[in-house]
Amino acid sequence: MSYGGYLDLDTLLAAQRPISRPEHHDELLFIIQHQTTELWLKLVLHELETACELMRADDLAPALKCIARVKHIQKTLTEQWSVLATLTPSEYAQFRGVLGNASGFQSYQYRAVEFTLGNKNAKMLQVFEADAAASAIVRRALEAPSLYDEFLRLLARAGYDIPADVLDRDVTKAWTFHDDLVPVFAAIYADPEHNWAAYETCEELVDLEDNFQLWRFRHLKTVERIIGSKTGTGGSSGAPFLRRALELTFFPELYAVRTEIPG
Numbered sequence: 001m002s003y004g005g006y007l008d009l010d011t012l013l014a015a016q017r018p019i020s021r022p023e024h025h026d027e028l029l030f031i032i033q034h035q036t037t038e039l040w041l042k043l044v045l046h047e048l049e050t051a052c053e054l055m056r057a058d059d060l061a062p063a064l065k066c067i068a069r070v071k072h073i074q075k076t077l078t079e080q081w082s083v084l085a086t087l088t089p090s091e092y093a094q095f096r097g098v099l100g101n102a103s104g105f106q107s108y109q110y111r112a113v114e115f116t117l118g119n120k121n122a123k124m125l126q127v128f129e130a131d132a133a134a135s136a137i138v139r140r141a142l143e144a145p146s147l148y149d150e151f152l153r154l155l156a157r158a159g160y161d162i163p164a165d166v167l168d169r170d171v172t173k174a175w176t177f178h179d180d181l182v183p184v185f186a187a188i189y190a191d192p193e194h195n196w197a198a199y200e201t202c203e204e205l206v207d208l209e210d211n212f213q214l215w216r217f218r219h220l221k222t223v224e225r226i227i228g229s230k231t232g233t234g235g236s237s238g239a240p241f242l243r244r245a246l247e248l249t250f251f252p253e254l255y256a257v258r259t260e261i262p263g
């Protein structure tokens with residue numbers, strides 16, 4: 001066994017193939033920025049899937065450890081935007097044309113992460129129609145209960161009063177706000193001492209969402225500084241589309257409960 005053999009470095013390091021001619025100096029940065037993100041997303045998915053399985057088995061402590069690792073990866077990914085921000089608008093404009101209609105919309109791992117965190121949208125499967133392996137990954141995430149679904153089911157098994165329509169919901173559909181979950185969380189936040197596991201998990205989920213939003217925000221800001229208000233290669237309005245995503249929330253009841261805390 002050798003270092004390069006174990007890590008399959010020949011494969012990994014042969015996978016950066018700029019297509020601009022003459023080759024643009026900055027295209028390698030663009031490729032590596034995306035590839036490192038995809039590598040980390042692979043681990044994020046692996047950890048989130050395991051966290052779901054562990055919750056299903058009522059094994060909360062190791063599930064929280066997976067979530068803790070995901071939070072560190074998210075911080076790395078958010079910090080990593082500063083490398084790409086060294087790409088100036090003039091430099092990017094010199095090779096943007098070679099990207100054609102390719103865009104982050106087509107990141108199947110990103111979509112699977114969004115779905116696993118509960119932002120489901122079956123229409124997104126269309127993007128991956130021509131790619132059976134990608135479709136399978138995204139479909140699996142669409143059809144599985146989200147991390148939030150698993151947490152709420154765990155709470156129900158532990159005796160918390162989770163409404164039946166939440167537990168029986170069609171998990172392939174986007175999450176919608178459930179008013180009657182707020183009192184359940186309010187009781188947990190009113191007495192952390194006697195609800196510690198639930199309380200801690202709620203806060204871990206809020207951390208996940210917070211970190212996800214920070215990544216989205218840095219993506220938006222990097223996009224603004226590199227392409228301004230140009231439309232996206234994927235056909236969206238560009239920055240306005242990415243700005244709207246900042247309104248999304250995975251766990252709306254965990255934010256709503258904050259308003260209900262007396263004081």
Ligand code: HEM
Nearest residue numbers: 033034037103104105107110223226232233234235236238
């Ligand atoms: C010069 C750098 C970048 C620019 C100008 C840019 C621009 C955009 C734009 C305009 C969109 C909206 C879709 C479209 O119409 O194309 C988008 C989506 C997306 N981008 Fe980027 N992006 C950049 C870098 C990155 C990087 C490094 C990643 C990391 C993988 C990334 C991941 C994504 C993802 C996942 C989406 C889909 C977001 C969603 O559906 O909510 N982007 N990007």
Ligand SMILES: N[C@@H](CC(=O)c1ccccc1NC=O)C(=O)O
Nearest residue numbers: 099102103104105231232233234
């Ligand atoms: N949507 C970007 C292009 C872009 O960023 C991109 C192109 C090809 C592969 C990945 C990309 N990254 C994220 O959107 C743009 O409109 O310039």
